[in-house]
Amino acid sequence: ITIHPSQLQETFIILTPKQKHYLLRVLRLGDGDKFIAMDGMGKWWLAQLTAEIAQVLELLEVKTELPISITLMMALPKGNGFDDIVRYCTELGVTCIAPVISDRTLLKPSPQKLERWQRIATEAAEQSERAFVPTILEPVTFKTAINECQINHRYICEARGEYPHLTKVINHSSSEIIIAIGPEGGWSDSELEIAIKSEFQPVSLGRRILRAVTAPVVALSLIAAICEV
Numbered sequence: 001i002t003i004h005p006s007q008l009q010e011t012f013i014i015l016t017p018k019q020k021h022y023l024l025r026v027l028r029l030g031d032g033d034k035f036i037a038m039d040g041m042g043k044w045w046l047a048q049l050t051a052e053i054a055q056v057l058e059l060l061e062v063k064t065e066l067p068i069s070i071t072l073m074m075a076l077p078k079g080n081g082f083d084d085i086v087r088y089c090t091e092l093g094v095t096c097i098a099p100v101i102s103d104r105t106l107l108k109p110s111p112q113k114l115e116r117w118q119r120i121a122t123e124a125a126e127q128s129e130r131a132f133v134p135t136i137l138e139p140v141t142f143k144t145a146i147n148e149c150q151i152n153h154r155y156i157c158e159a160r161g162e163y164p165h166l167t168k169v170i171n172h173s174s175s176e177i178i179i180a181i182g183p184e185g186g187w188s189d190s191e192l193e194i195a196i197k198s199e200f201q202p203v204s205l206g207r208r209i210l211r212a213v214t215a216p217v218v219a220l221s222l223i224a225a226i227c228e229v
């Protein structure tokens with residue numbers, strides 16, 4: 001389960017009614033059963049249920065994070081495609097996801113979406129035993145996101161054109177990168193131009209055109225393969 005740091009009191013975890021329900025009714029844990037609690041900010045604890053109270057047994061070492069911080073700047077795709085992107089990219093080790101409204105974005109996100117995406121990220125981080133839950137930023141326009149970008153190593157995926165393959169340009173020693181991926185209709189010419197002016201290097205993910213939902217999964221997998229092995 002994921003807990004808020006304030007729930008940790010000395011050697012006990014104060015469980016919320018929802019967490020109690022999940023542990024006792026859904027997982028059917030009882031007295032003496034152990035479970036893992038994480039704070040989503042790097043810490044994991046082994047805990048044990050005793051008379052519906054959770055006692056902390058030990059702080060665990062978690063080694064599931066990538067050695068590189070990856071921010072995915074993702075143009076919002078149509079339908080519920082972004083839910084899948086958040087889920088899969090969290091499993092693959094993304095650090096931060098910045099949803100952007102691009103010239104060809106069809107979907108205008110409702111205010112409840114951010115909460116939903118953060119919940120999906122938390123569940124996926126638990127499932128993948130991540131130490132950190134990725135941060136999902138408020139959606140902004142692509143141009144605002146580009147102007148506010150503070151990360152030095154910048155890449156933009158472009159499906160057409162003769163650009164170098166992502167695996168040829170990623171710097172193994174970078175500690176932090178940002179990678180931008182377009183919507184179903186791709187980036188507009190002016191977006192690509194602005195990105196290049198802002199020092200985003202255009203890259204290819206291969207010769208086939210990937211769906212907007214598939215492209216970030218491929219990009220994250222390639223980066224993980226380069227940096228993790």
Ligand code: SAM
Nearest residue numbers: 157158159181182186204205208209210212215
């Ligand atoms: N209709 C668009 C076009 O012709 O450019 C295709 C857009 S593709 C479905 C959605 C996004 O995924 C693209 O904007 C790009 O960021 C990324 N993408 C898909 N395939 C790619 C590839 N082979 N190389 C680099 N980026 C790719």
